[in-house]
Amino acid sequence: MSDNAVLSRKLSSLNEFSYNPLEEKYNTVAVIGAGGVGAACASNCILLKACSEVLLVDIAEDRCEGEALDLQDAGFVTGVRCKHATYEEAGQADVIVITAGVGQKPGEPRTSLIGRNYAILKSIFKSMEPLNPDAVILVVSNPCDVLTYLAQKLSGLERSQVFGSGTFLDSQRFRIAISHKLKVSPSAVNAFVLGEHGDSQFAATSTATVGGVPFSSFPELTPEFLKQAEADARNRAYEIIAKKGATYHGIGACVATMVDCIFLNERLVFPLSVREKEANVCVSQPAVLGRSGIEAILPIPMSEEEKKLFDASCGAMRAILDEVA
Numbered sequence: 001m002s003d004n005a006v007l008s009r010k011l012s013s014l015n016e017f018s019y020n021p022l023e024e025k026y027n028t029v030a031v032i033g034a035g036g037v038g039a040a041c042a043s044n045c046i047l048l049k050a051c052s053e054v055l056l057v058d059i060a061e062d063r064c065e066g067e068a069l070d071l072q073d074a075g076f077v078t079g080v081r082c083k084h085a086t087y088e089e090a091g092q093a094d095v096i097v098i099t100a101g102v103g104q105k106p107g108e109p110r111t112s113l114i115g116r117n118y119a120i121l122k123s124i125f126k127s128m129e130p131l132n133p134d135a136v137i138l139v140v141s142n143p144c145d146v147l148t149y150l151a152q153k154l155s156g157l158e159r160s161q162v163f164g165s166g167t168f169l170d171s172q173r174f175r176i177a178i179s180h181k182l183k184v185s186p187s188a189v190n191a192f193v194l195g196e197h198g199d200s201q202f203a204a205t206s207t208a209t210v211g212g213v214p215f216s217s218f219p220e221l222t223p224e225f226l227k228q229a230e231a232d233a234r235n236r237a238y239e240i241i242a243k244k245g246a247t248y249h250g251i252g253a254c255v256a257t258m259v260d261c262i263f264l265n266e267r268l269v270f271p272l273s274v275r276e277k278e279a280n281v282c283v284s285q286p287a288v289l290g291r292s293g294i295e296a297i298l299p300i301p302m303s304e305e306e307k308k309l310f311d312a313s314c315g316a317m318r319a320i321l322d323e324v325a
């Protein structure tokens with residue numbers, strides 16, 4: 001066959017090739033709620049290439065469509081697609097991130113949002129029916145721990161498939177403070193904030209290390225400094241909300257990191273809101289995150305003081321659940 005004939009055959013087979021990337025469906029993340037947090041989660045997933053497609057859903061349809069078109073424009077960097085979707089389409093996604101709901105006003109605790117955001121959560125699960133039985137659901141809306149517990153019930157899925165972002169963000173805030181003090185990268189700081197994503201959270205410093213070296217080996221990490229860093233992490237959301245009305249960049253980066261870990265089945269250990277069997281609540285504990293959700297919960301050793309704080313956090317979550325469910 002002549003070179004020309006080979007070329008023309010190749011070209012004609014290309015013309016027959018009807019690949020349309022917009023019709024492909026794999027590694028899909030649905031983000032429910034296209035406000036500040038939902039948009040930041042979507043944008044970080046796109047720029048981190050954490051998935052191949054982001055579906056955006058919001059009760060405010062026009063705003064959601066505009067946000068999806070805007071985010072689609074950012075997709076040229078990584079090829080990740082973004083589109084405005086229905087609740088039914090979102091219910092079939094591989095990972096569903098729930099960010100819908102009201103946020104705190106300046107000075108308001110997260111727990112005061114429960115009435116309004118539980119009503120929204122119920123309507124979202126109803127609208128998404130029937131759910132993809134293999135979906136992994138990540139709850140971000142506040143109060144995160146109480147809503148995670150309720151989402152586990154509403155979804156009808158295995159508990160391991162439904163978890164909350166919990167103190168993932170608070171832990172980053174704490175690690176950054178330590179990293180500034182010791183002049184190391186935050187990723188070198190192995191420390192978790194545990195318990196409630198809220199006022200009763202605490203930093204588990206008794207087991208924390210920097211590059212494997214215990215906190216107690218660093219003279220700079222005095223008890224006073226650690227108490228202040230813990231309080232700063234706990235109060236950071238209040239501080240940001242007082243100054244700009246809402247937080248969203250930090251949680252957006254956290255969510256994209258978790259989505260990436262899920263699709264890569266990376267099994268990293270993060271502080272996530274998961275069911276605590278004894279107290280029957282969801283609070284943050286170190287958890288192994290993989291393709292099917294929470295693969296294991298690690299029994300972190302706690303000092304007497306930390307155990308008391310953990311129990312107090314569980315008690316605070318149980319008291320709210322007893323009121324609403």
Ligand SMILES: NC(=O)C1=CN([C@@H]2O[C@H](COP(=O)(O)OP(=O)(O)OC[C@H]3O[C@@H](n4cnc5c(N)ncnc54)[C@H](O)[C@@H]3O)[C@@H](O)[C@H]2O)C=CC1
Nearest residue numbers: 033034035036037058059060100101102103140141142251
């Ligand atoms: N877990 C965490 O670390 C963090 C949690 N949050 C929480 O995330 C939530 C969202 O915060 P923002 O995005 O700043 O609020 P926002 O007000 O900017 O956006 C909320 C969106 O939810 C939508 N929405 C309301 N009902 C809905 C429904 N039934 N279906 C679909 N969408 C619905 C609204 O139309 C709005 O677009 C709040 O509860 C906030 O406290 C915020 C930051 C960090």
Ligand SMILES: CC(=O)C(=O)O
Nearest residue numbers: 110142169236237247
């Ligand atoms: C708002 C919130 O929950 C946070 O930034 O931690």
